[in-house]
Structures are given as structure tokens and as C-alpha cells.
Amino acid sequence: MPELSLTSAPAHLRHGSNIGQPLTRRDGILKVKGQATYAADNHPAGMLFAVMAVSSIARGRVTSLDVDAAKRHPGVVDVMTPDRRPQLAIDPEIKTNPFVFRIEVLQSDEVRYANQPIAVVIAVTLEAATEGAALLAPRYETLSARVGLDAGDSFVPPVVGVGNPAENHRGDVEAGLASAEKRIEATYETPPQYHNAMEPHAIVAVWDGDSLSIDMPTQGLMLSVARIAELFGIAPDKIRIRSPFLGGGFGSKGLMAGPPVLGIMAAKLVGKPVKLVLRREQMYGPVGHRAPTRQRLRMGTDGEGRLTALDHHARTVSSTFDDFYEPAADASxxxxxxxxxxxxxxxxxxxxxxxxxxxxxxEATGSIALESAIDEMAWACGIDPLAFRLKNYAEVEPITGKPFSSKALRACYEQGAARFGWARRSLQPRQMRDDAGLLVGWGIGTATFPALMFQAEARAAIRRDGSGAMEIGAHDMGQGAWTALAQIAADGLGLDIDRVAFKAGTSDLPDAGIAGGSAHTATAGAAIHSAGAAVIAKLADLATNDERSPLFGAGNAGVIARDGRLFRRDDESRGESYAEILARAGLAEVEARGTGAPNPAAMEEYAMHAHGAVFAEVKVDPELGQIRVTRMVGAFAAGRIVNPHLVKSQLFGGMIWGMSFALHEEAITDRRSGRIMNANLGEYHIPVNADVPPLDVITVEEHDPHVNALGIKGVGEIGITGSAGAVANAVWHATGVRVRRFPIKIEELLT
Amino acid sequence: MKPFDYVRPATVAEAVAAAAQPGATYLAAGTNLLDLMKGGVSRPDLLVDVTHLKGLDRIEPLADGGLRIGALVRNADLAHDEDFARSYPAVAEALLSGASAQLRNAATVGGNLLQRTRCAYFYDTASRCNKREAGSGCDARDGENRTHAVLGWSESCIATHPSDFCVPLVALDAIVEIEGRKGRREIALDGLHRLPADTPERDSALEPGDLIVAVRLPPAARGFAAHARYLKVRERTSYAFAVVSAAAALQIENGRIKEARLALGGVAAKPWRARGAEDVLKGAAPDAAVFQQAAQRALTEAKPSGDNAFKIELARRIVARALTLAAAGTPARMPALPASPFASTSGAIHA
Structure with a gap:
């Protein structure tokens, strides 16, 4: 791949800072011209194509594969099976750390879910490999599949999500319910959902001796390097991953899944570069998904409509061979x-x-249930659902009693409601109609997502020509990291963004941490910020200790960096350019590293979350049950907004996904075979453009001095929360029918 | 993929001869066939590409007042042909409610008629399907079947025909012109698609080698232009097949329905002409009561084939609504969201 050359930003309005500017994405022109190189766009010389054969049963054993038939097919080079595969350095069943999940890399003939890889065919063309995989004609010993939320005996998992306790208590729920004036109890179901990133998982793997070069979309470069290193028994510094662009990840490209490992094994087996790209239906199995849930909520209120108790129980599923439990109830x-x-x-x-x-x-699964139940509780109390939410506004984090590091949710409610026109809402459902006689409903949902921080490192440099460099192995999943992080880098270096060479997206750069948990901008941004400060400090040392410099002796007063110059803080008429300082010192460049990490003391003291309020309008055909979302307004408080343009797009995407959660998305699983019957984008419905209404996003001003040095809370995930519930609640308000199984279907509304 | 031969015949006769061989199949735009091949559902030995045949891409008004639509006319070109849309508005509306803009730009008239069912068990080669593999069984019957047939199904197959286009066409007595080994013949569109009975593997009345060369609308079909609508309930606004749809076309004279045409989509293995309901409507004043009566009549024989009883009630309501919309008059302009219950929604982004 040629060195990534980002287009320079057009002449945007500047107000002295790069952070806060609504720059369009700097890689946008590359993408629209098809010049952004995604993993599967790479074709090293001599490359072969690998295609996975996947199981059609959900449980049992592969008893035979017609390897000969596959090998006889013209163009097929080799077939990788449990009997013929490179040895791995460790058993893939061993969980070496909590972020390692078990993968299927042909370690046995056991089948533990439908679409599990059972062989890999390697051929000179994609077509030959595809047909070779079909010719394997596997036979199975089939056991009956366990499907659905009632598939077997339930148990309490040791932890849910990432290390959260499965149960939490504060106060006496039963007493609170017993003393309540009004009570509701309701059970909601959410279906299995699949990420369906536009770009399927893909890898191009090239071995050179014991060195390994990989093109692969990943949300976690260093986690991937570590996992590959242990699986193949090679040193991490022998592995180089390039991941300049992801066509969406949404969590499915965070940790090493089985298929890319199979790509690396295939390359090792045949001793040539190998490309392996998943077919769409193969993404419904080995690369993760959102588990279904059944959630029971019980609530009670006193005579004033104040909650006396909130009980949230979630049933979910995990696989038979590993543990991940959707922490749905934690939304409460x-x-x-x-x-x-x-x-x-x-x-x-x-x-x-x-x-x-x-x-x-x-948060997403829990939010739609919680927001629906809160709405049901408000209705039981005869109180407007926004007024009810304000009446039960949490001034401190309810489960811990900790103060919030910042919380502008009240402003979100106010600004969102004003923009939406919420005050004109009828309390009773099924009261509003449009001119065409369609039922109109308005719903609200509160959005929330934790403000997380991981660990990251960045390297900064100031060069003799006065330009700067910032290097960090950050990940652009489409959210705009190439732009937003470069903005932070430019401010950190006191330079215009066009004077900063920003490098990201490869594993030989400093570890940026995982791009997940909505924490990437905060985490990588903090590292960049600190690296920038460190390199400026070095530059300042050079100047303030050099008697030839106008800044000599300014050590105590301090200097500030701006527009490629250092100034005395107490006398801005005294300053000089970076280039002058380095020239006088005879240095080509100065460099420094910086880190970003959570602040344990602040975390101990404060609850840290982003918040928002989403308002939705739906119209429903009263006889036909067809639903259409006609308007959505989301007001979000997420700390400092690095790039309002990109943030708005992130929040739009989240809101659309929330609407999709309420109305469209569902993996339909055959209850007998455990096979997913709509494993394609034609039948796994997500909204199309014609379903998406005008969306309005308000970013509410919020300053948070505690979350991190830059005050960033993250916006990657919060948009989906609140939105799903707002749409569901609007459907109730339009129709008077409370649907508790998602997605809401036409037949539920044929009253 | 399975290797296959590919020929591009120069004449219809050559095409018919090539496609009559075992393992051969016609390829037009391929919007359905190529997906079937990629999924291993269809594994032909020979593709007979008909897209270069001359003279099959024309829309020709006929002397008798009818219209002949070449089999290779693209769905989008037909829907956007002004004369066509004015004369047969429900057909244009149905076309524009089908698939996505990209697919409509490619898909042909003949291909639309012959598209295969979207039953998930037909597409899933690990499932039993009598349509895909005769006599293998039907996993849809006790499977995930909320969108399956409620009319004309059998124990061996509960699949539906997915076309929107065919629904108003069958209502308007469209005729299919076919070239086969024994020369040219024509059949009513209503006779093209077969109900499954014991042989669901046969979708249509076509014989090996038969090539649809045109679809013809008889002169009478124009007579409904003032009162014709297509209505489609679906799970998203574009790129989704009908849960249930209906085409309704009326001739209203002196406050009475002189002639009525009604067909349903998404309910059976063929576009479902509701002649009994048409009889109910004929001669009646176009009011809500008779529309309800017609709706009841249209679904008299319906029965659920699984978790889909709701489709019967939904179909009744769609019929009544489609008739109401048709009676109100064809809109002067194609709605922004064709065939949607939200067709009149202002400011909608075109589907």
C-alpha cells in the first residue's frame, strides 16, 4: 500500500483552535473515489484465495468431508481440515486473559453452532475456492439444537458484560414495592441481532519466515498482535498489522475472531499470501452478535409519582462453550x-x-426495556413521561450514591423537548391524528452510556521545518478518527492541522488501546494531548535554557505554544518559532511520548456517564398497522465535542440504529435447527434511506473536569440508547397498544 | 462457484434450442438467478444470456389499443415510461414499490415474472424444500413461517410468489407471449404461475426452452386508469417484499362500479386474482360496505399455513383500503412512497 496520503482539509472557519471545528473527514475524498485501501483490497503477488466451509448444523460432529472432490476441482491448491492444518502454539480453547474468547480454528471435528468454520479451501481463484468448499459435502452426526431463551436450565453467571456482578442491590426492593401506591410489572423481549458491518471480516496474510504481515480491519491492533503472537508462537515484534480503515466494526472487530486466524493458518499451510473474506452469511456465527434477552421490570411509585423501587431482571443466553452475558439489567x-x-x-x-x-x-437492550417500563409507570401514575423522568431525576448515581462528574441531562430534556414541541403532547394515547387520518404518537427515551477510558500511548515530534508529527496506532472505523484525533494532535502541538503529519492505523505505532466502549477519542486523545504537551515541554526547555533565545529565563513564567511558535506566558511579545529553536539547537527534531489512562482516584469519587434525551414521532396506519417514524430529535451531553460534524453523524447513526432496534432488526432462528434463516442483508432488515426521517441532533454544552484531561465522554454508542425506547413509546402513544416484544411487528398493531 | 458454460445466442430460435438442453437456464439481468447461484440453490450447467437478443426491449402500443411490453424492458424504464404510467398507473406503482432503485434499473420484465420464491427454506440448502429438491420435504411448514402463504398452499409447499409487478398485471388480464420448441404461443398470466399441489418444484407452466418474449396488456386494461392503485404493506419502506399487497382497479360510471379488478400479492404461490370479490363489486355503488364485503369474499378460502393467521385479516384490510384508494381516484402524480400506506406523506424521501 502506498503511504497513506490524506487530503488536506478545505479552508474551514478557524477560531484559534482545531478542537471544536466541524471539519469534514480528511479521508472522505479517498473514500468516495475508491482510493481508500480496505483490507480486502490488497493483492500481494502470488496471493491465493481461501474460502471457509461452514457447518449447516448447530450441534454435533463432522463425520466426513469429501476432501478429494474439493482437491480435484481445478484451481484448488489445498484443503485445511482438523487433520491437516498448521500446529498452533497454544490450544485455542485456553483463555489466556478475560479478553480472549474461544474460537474455532479446526481444532476438532466438534460443531458447536451453525455457520462454524469446519474447513478452509485454498485456491488460485475465489470461484475455485468457493466451489471447492461446496464440494466438501460434509456429513454430520447431528444432535438436537438448543435454541432460544428457554433452551435449558438457567443459571446465574459469575459476571455479566466485562466483569460486572450479575446482581446488584441497593435498598429493599420488596419493601419498596409493597409500600408503593402504584406498581407495574412488565416483561420485554429483544431478539438476537448481528453487527452486519458493511465490510465483512477480511484478512490478507503474508508470512516471510517467522515474520507475519497482515491486512485486516481491527478495532484493537495491539490486542490482535498479542493474540496472534501467542497462537502462532512468534514474537509480537514479528507481526505487523495494517488497518487504516474499517468498514464498520460495532464491536465485532474488537477481538480476534476465528476466521482471520484461519486466514493466517492457511497462509502458513500453503506458504503463500492468502486472502480470506467472509461471505455475508458467514458473519452470522463466528464473529459475535447481540444475544437475545427477556427482561422483567417491576416498579413502584409513591402518591407523588416518585419511584419507591426498581427491579430489573434480565434473562440472556451464552454459547455452550464460552461466557459472555449481555448486561442488560445494568441499564437500571x-x-x-x-x-x-x-x-x-x-x-x-x-x-x-x-x-x-x-x-x-x-445498554441498548436494557435501555429499550427500561425506557418502555418507565413510560408504563408514568402512564400508570397519569403523569407526562417527561415530567415523570424529571420527577425521578437522579442527582447522584442511584446504584452507588456517587456524585456525577458532570450531568447535563436536565438541559438535554429541556432543549430536546423545546425543539420537538413536546409540550403539545396529549397525555392519553391514540388521541393525535394527522390530516390523512394516520395515528400520531410521541415518545421519549433517556440515553446514557458510561464515559470510559482505556490505556494508550502516543509519540509526538516537532521537526526542524516547524512542522509536527503525531503517531498512534488508532483505529478509524468510519467514525472519523483520522480527523478528530488529528485535530487533538494539532492543538497538542500548537500547530495548524495541515502542519501535522498524523499517522495511525498500523500496529508498529504506539498502542492506542481498543476502539470500543465509546472511549477511543477520549483514550487516544488523552495520549495525544499528553505527548503534545511533553514534546512542547522539551522544546520549551531548549528555548528557555538558551540565552540566545527571547524566551531565555522564562522557565518560571512558562511558555505557551500556538501557531508553531512559543510565547512567554506573561509577555506575548516575546517568542520565537519552533523552527528557530530547533535550528539554533542544531536538532532535526525533538520527540516525546505521552500516555492516556483512566484516573482511578476520579473514578472512585465520581460516576461518569454521558446522557441524552431522544424524542420520536411515529405515524401508524390505524387499520394496517404499518409504522413510520416521521421525526426524531436527540439532545446529548457528552462532554467536550472534538468535531461537531463527525459527532452529529455518530449520533445520527446511533439514533437510526435505535429506530432499527425498535422496528426492524431481528435474526430469525429456526427453532429446530438453530440455523439463522435471514442471514443476508435482503432479509435481515435494517432501515433503508426511505425509512429514516429528518433527524435533529443537539449537542448540549457540558464541561467535565474529571473524566480526562480533554473532558471527552464519547459518542459512539449513546445514540442507540434512548432512541429505541423513544420509538417504542411513540408507537404506544400513537396506538394505545403496548408492544413488549421487539422489533414491533405489524400484526401486533392489527387491533 | 460451480463452473458453467455461457452462451449468448443471436436469435430467439437459437436461445430456445440452447435453453431446452438439460441443466440450461436463461440469464437476463440475473438479479435473482445470480444470488441463487452464489448460494448454491441453483447450479446450472449452462447460462443462456438473452440480454442481447434484438427487439425484446420495446414498449409497443398495439393497433387494437393494447400494449406489448418486451421481456427485456427494464423494470425502471417501464415504470418511468410516461404513457405507460398514465395508462396503467397501478402497474407502475407496483413496479416502483418493488426491490430497490438499483435492482429496478437492472431487472427485466420477463425476469420479474419468473423470479423464485423468497421462502427462506428454499434459499437455505441445508433445509428440506420440495420446491428446490422434489420430494425432500418442507421445513417451512413447521418452521419460521409468519410470512408464508394463506391461499392455495399445500402440505408440500407454503411458499409465496414475491413479485409486486405481477399483481396488477394479473388483475388486468395480462397475457404472456412465449417462444418455445414448438413455436410461439400465449397464455394468460393467471395461468403462468402454478399452485404447488404435489409438484411445487414446478413454479410455472413453462416447458424446457420456453422463453417469455413479451407481456401484453389487452385493450380493456386501459379502461381502469382513472381508478387504479397498488397497496403494499412491508417491513421497511424499500427493498422488502410484501407481507401482503393488493392491486385494485375500478371502472366507475354513474356512481356504480361497472367493472372491478382485484388481485393480491404475498399470499400464495402465484399472484392471486380475486374474481369472486370482483363479482361482489360489479354493479355496486363504490362504498365502504361493499368494499368490506369484497374483502371478506376475497379471503373466504384463506387459511393459515403457520404463524401467519394475521395475514388473512391484514389482507382483508388491505383489499378494503386498496378499493377505497382506487375509488378515490388515481393520484395525478406518482406518490413519493409508491404503494405505501404513507404514500401521501409529505416531504418523504423517494423510495
Whole structure:
């Protein structure tokens, strides 16, 4: 791949800072011209194509594969099976750390879910490999599949999500319910969902001796390097991954899944570069998904409509061979003040690939149930659902009692409601109609997502020509990291963005941490910020200790960096350019590293979350049950907004996904075979453009001095929360029918 | 993929001869066939590409007042032909409610008629399907079948025909012109698609080698232009097949329905002409009561084939609504969201 050359930004309005500018994405022109090189666009010389054969049963054993038939097919070079594959350095069943999940890399003939890889055919063309895989004609010993939320005995998982307790208590829920004036109890179901990133998982792997070069989309370069190193028994510094662009990840490209490992094994087996790209239907199994849930909520209120108890129980599923539990009930920890809260989970094991992180794991599933239940509670009290939410506004984090590091949710409610015109809403459902006689409903949902931080490192340099460089192995999943992080880098270096060479997206750069948990801009941004400060400090040392410099002796007063110059803080008429300082010092460049990490003391003291309020309008045909979302307004407070343009797009995407959650998305699983019957983009419905209404996003001003040095909370996932519930609540308000199984279907509204 | 031969015949006769061989199949735009081949559902030995045949891409008004549509006319070109849309508005509306803009730009008239069912068990080669493999069984019957047939199904197959285009066409008595080994013949579109009975593997009345060369609308079809609508309930606004749809076309004279045409989509293995309901409507005043009566009549023989009882009630309501819309008059302009219950929604982005 040629050195990535980003187009320079057009002449945007500048107000002295790069952060806060609505720059269009700097890689946009490359992308629209088809010049952005995604992993599968790479074709090293001599490359072969690998295609996975996947199991058609959900549980059992492969008893035979017609390897000879596959090998006889013209163009087929080799067939990788459990009997013929490179040895791995460690058993892939061993979980070496909590972020390692079990993968299927032909370690046995066991089948543990449908679409599990059972062989890999390597050929000179994609077509030959594809036909070779079909010719394997596997035979199976089939056991009955365990499917659905009632597939077997339930158990309480040791932890849910990433190390969260399965149960949490505060106060006495039963007493709170017993003393309540009004009570509701309701059970909601959410279906299995699949990430369906536009770009399927793909890898091009090239071995050179024991060195390995990989093109692969990943949300976690260094985690991938570490996992590959241990699986193949090679040193991490022998591995180089290039991941300049991802066509979406949404959590499914965070951790090494089985298929890319198979690509590396295939390359090793045949001793040539190999490309392996998943077919769409092969993404419904080995690369994670959002588990289904059944959630029971119980709530009570006093005579004033204040919650006395909130009980949220979630049933979910995991695979039969590994543990990931969608922490759906945890959504009730942070939003509504209640003297008694209990959240709990149980689970059953089913014959699927292991569910994993999918955009707002836990928060999204939990949010639609919680927001629906809060709406039901408000209705039971005869109170407007926004007024009810304000009445139960949490001034401190309900489950812990900790103060919030910042929380502008009240402003979100106010600004969102004003923009939407919420005050004109009828309290009763099925009261509003449009001119055409369609039912109109308005709904609200509160959005929330934790403000997380991981660990990252960055390297900064100032060069003799006065330009700067910033290097960090950050990941652009489409969210705009190439742009937003470069903005932070430019400010950190005191330079215009066009004077900064920003490098990211490869594993030989400093570790940027994982691009997940909505924490990438905050984490990588903090490292960049600190590296920038460190290199400026070095430059300042050079100047302030050099008596030839106008800044000599300014050490105590301090200097500030701006526009490629250092100035005395107490006398801005005294300063000089970076280039002058380095020239005088005879240096080609100065460099420094910086890190970003969570602040344990602040985390101990404060609850840290982004918040938002989403308002939705739907129209429903009263006889036909067809639903259409006609308007959405989302107001979000997520700390500092690095790039308002990109943030708005992120929030739009989240809101659309929330609408999709409420109305469209569902993996339909055959209850007998455990096979997913709509594993394609034609039948796994997500909204099309014609379904998406005008969307309005308000970013509410919020300053948070505690979350991190830059005050960034992250916006990657919060948009889906709140939105799904707002749409569901609007459907109720339009029709008077409370649908508790998602997605809401036409037949539910044929009253 | 399975290797296959590919020929591009120069004449219809050559095409018919090539396609009559075992393992051969016609290729037009391939919007359905290529997916079937990629999924291993269809594994032909020979593709007979008909897209270069001359003279099959014309829309020709006939002397008798009818219209002949060449089999290779693209769906989008037909829908956007002004004369066509004015004369047969429900057909144009149905076309524009089908698939996506990209698919409509490619898909042909003949291909639309012959598209295969979207039953998930037909597409899933690991499932049993009598249509895909005769006599293998039907996994849809006790499977995930909320969108399956409620009319004309059998124990061996509960699949539906997915076309929108065919629904108003069958209502308007469209005729299919076929070239075969024994020369040219024509059949009513209503006779093209077969109900499954015991042989669901046969979708249509076509014999090996038969090539649809044109679809013809008889002169009478124009007579409904003032009162013709297509209505489609679906799970998203574009790129989704009908849960249930209906085409309704009326001739109203002196406050009475002189002639009525009604057909349903998404309910059976063929576009479902509801002649009994047409009889109910004929001669009646176009009011809500008779539309309800017609709706009841149209679904008299319906029965659920699985978790799809709701489709019967939904179909009744769609019929009543489609008739109401048709009676109100064809809109002067194609709605922004064709065939949608939200067709009149202002400011909608075109589907």
C-alpha cells in the first residue's frame, strides 16, 4: 500500500483552535473515489484465495468431508481440515486473559453452532475456492439444537458484560414495592441481532519466515498482535498489522475472531499470501452478535409519582462453550433515582456462536426495556413521561450514591423537548391524528452510556521545518478518527492541522488501546494531548535554557505554544518559532511520548456517564398497522465535542440504529435447527434511506473536569440508547397498544 | 462457484434450442438467478444470456389499443415510461414499490415474472424444500413461517410468489407471449404461475426452452386508469417484499362500479386474482360496505399455513383500503412512497 496520503482539509472557519471545528473527514475524498485501501483490497503477488466451509448444523460432529472432490476441482491448491492444518502454539480453547474468547480454528471435528468454520479451501481463484468448499459435502452426526431463551436450565453467571456482578442491590426492593401506591410489572423481549458491518471480516496474510504481515480491519491492533503472537508462537515484534480503515466494526472487530486466524493458518499451510473474506452469511456465527434477552421490570411509585423501587431482571443466553452475558439489567443502575434498586441476570446456554460486544452491549437492550417500563409507570401514575423522568431525576448515581462528574441531562430534556414541541403532547394515547387520518404518537427515551477510558500511548515530534508529527496506532472505523484525533494532535502541538503529519492505523505505532466502549477519542486523545504537551515541554526547555533565545529565563513564567511558535506566558511579545529553536539547537527534531489512562482516584469519587434525551414521532396506519417514524430529535451531553460534524453523524447513526432496534432488526432462528434463516442483508432488515426521517441532533454544552484531561465522554454508542425506547413509546402513544416484544411487528398493531 | 458454460445466442430460435438442453437456464439481468447461484440453490450447467437478443426491449402500443411490453424492458424504464404510467398507473406503482432503485434499473420484465420464491427454506440448502429438491420435504411448514402463504398452499409447499409487478398485471388480464420448441404461443398470466399441489418444484407452466418474449396488456386494461392503485404493506419502506399487497382497479360510471379488478400479492404461490370479490363489486355503488364485503369474499378460502393467521385479516384490510384508494381516484402524480400506506406523506424521501 502506498503511504497513506490524506487530503488536506478545505479552508474551514478557524477560531484559534482545531478542537471544536466541524471539519469534514480528511479521508472522505479517498473514500468516495475508491482510493481508500480496505483490507480486502490488497493483492500481494502470488496471493491465493481461501474460502471457509461452514457447518449447516448447530450441534454435533463432522463425520466426513469429501476432501478429494474439493482437491480435484481445478484451481484448488489445498484443503485445511482438523487433520491437516498448521500446529498452533497454544490450544485455542485456553483463555489466556478475560479478553480472549474461544474460537474455532479446526481444532476438532466438534460443531458447536451453525455457520462454524469446519474447513478452509485454498485456491488460485475465489470461484475455485468457493466451489471447492461446496464440494466438501460434509456429513454430520447431528444432535438436537438448543435454541432460544428457554433452551435449558438457567443459571446465574459469575459476571455479566466485562466483569460486572450479575446482581446488584441497593435498598429493599420488596419493601419498596409493597409500600408503593402504584406498581407495574412488565416483561420485554429483544431478539438476537448481528453487527452486519458493511465490510465483512477480511484478512490478507503474508508470512516471510517467522515474520507475519497482515491486512485486516481491527478495532484493537495491539490486542490482535498479542493474540496472534501467542497462537502462532512468534514474537509480537514479528507481526505487523495494517488497518487504516474499517468498514464498520460495532464491536465485532474488537477481538480476534476465528476466521482471520484461519486466514493466517492457511497462509502458513500453503506458504503463500492468502486472502480470506467472509461471505455475508458467514458473519452470522463466528464473529459475535447481540444475544437475545427477556427482561422483567417491576416498579413502584409513591402518591407523588416518585419511584419507591426498581427491579430489573434480565434473562440472556451464552454459547455452550464460552461466557459472555449481555448486561442488560445494568441499564437500571444510573438513570432513575429510586431508594431501592435491584438488578439481576440469569442465562441459559444455547447452540450459537458466543454473543459478544455489539454497539452499546447491555445498554441498548436494557435501555429499550427500561425506557418502555418507565413510560408504563408514568402512564400508570397519569403523569407526562417527561415530567415523570424529571420527577425521578437522579442527582447522584442511584446504584452507588456517587456524585456525577458532570450531568447535563436536565438541559438535554429541556432543549430536546423545546425543539420537538413536546409540550403539545396529549397525555392519553391514540388521541393525535394527522390530516390523512394516520395515528400520531410521541415518545421519549433517556440515553446514557458510561464515559470510559482505556490505556494508550502516543509519540509526538516537532521537526526542524516547524512542522509536527503525531503517531498512534488508532483505529478509524468510519467514525472519523483520522480527523478528530488529528485535530487533538494539532492543538497538542500548537500547530495548524495541515502542519501535522498524523499517522495511525498500523500496529508498529504506539498502542492506542481498543476502539470500543465509546472511549477511543477520549483514550487516544488523552495520549495525544499528553505527548503534545511533553514534546512542547522539551522544546520549551531548549528555548528557555538558551540565552540566545527571547524566551531565555522564562522557565518560571512558562511558555505557551500556538501557531508553531512559543510565547512567554506573561509577555506575548516575546517568542520565537519552533523552527528557530530547533535550528539554533542544531536538532532535526525533538520527540516525546505521552500516555492516556483512566484516573482511578476520579473514578472512585465520581460516576461518569454521558446522557441524552431522544424524542420520536411515529405515524401508524390505524387499520394496517404499518409504522413510520416521521421525526426524531436527540439532545446529548457528552462532554467536550472534538468535531461537531463527525459527532452529529455518530449520533445520527446511533439514533437510526435505535429506530432499527425498535422496528426492524431481528435474526430469525429456526427453532429446530438453530440455523439463522435471514442471514443476508435482503432479509435481515435494517432501515433503508426511505425509512429514516429528518433527524435533529443537539449537542448540549457540558464541561467535565474529571473524566480526562480533554473532558471527552464519547459518542459512539449513546445514540442507540434512548432512541429505541423513544420509538417504542411513540408507537404506544400513537396506538394505545403496548408492544413488549421487539422489533414491533405489524400484526401486533392489527387491533 | 460451480463452473458453467455461457452462451449468448443471436436469435430467439437459437436461445430456445440452447435453453431446452438439460441443466440450461436463461440469464437476463440475473438479479435473482445470480444470488441463487452464489448460494448454491441453483447450479446450472449452462447460462443462456438473452440480454442481447434484438427487439425484446420495446414498449409497443398495439393497433387494437393494447400494449406489448418486451421481456427485456427494464423494470425502471417501464415504470418511468410516461404513457405507460398514465395508462396503467397501478402497474407502475407496483413496479416502483418493488426491490430497490438499483435492482429496478437492472431487472427485466420477463425476469420479474419468473423470479423464485423468497421462502427462506428454499434459499437455505441445508433445509428440506420440495420446491428446490422434489420430494425432500418442507421445513417451512413447521418452521419460521409468519410470512408464508394463506391461499392455495399445500402440505408440500407454503411458499409465496414475491413479485409486486405481477399483481396488477394479473388483475388486468395480462397475457404472456412465449417462444418455445414448438413455436410461439400465449397464455394468460393467471395461468403462468402454478399452485404447488404435489409438484411445487414446478413454479410455472413453462416447458424446457420456453422463453417469455413479451407481456401484453389487452385493450380493456386501459379502461381502469382513472381508478387504479397498488397497496403494499412491508417491513421497511424499500427493498422488502410484501407481507401482503393488493392491486385494485375500478371502472366507475354513474356512481356504480361497472367493472372491478382485484388481485393480491404475498399470499400464495402465484399472484392471486380475486374474481369472486370482483363479482361482489360489479354493479355496486363504490362504498365502504361493499368494499368490506369484497374483502371478506376475497379471503373466504384463506387459511393459515403457520404463524401467519394475521395475514388473512391484514389482507382483508388491505383489499378494503386498496378499493377505497382506487375509488378515490388515481393520484395525478406518482406518490413519493409508491404503494405505501404513507404514500401521501409529505416531504418523504423517494423510495
Amino acid at each position: 443502575h444510573t438513570l432513575y433515582a429510586s431508594p431501592a434498586i435491584r438488578t439481576s441476570h440469569d442465562a441459559v446456554r444455547v447452540d450459537t456462536g458466543t454473543p459478544l460486544f455489539m454497539r452499546a452491549p447491555g
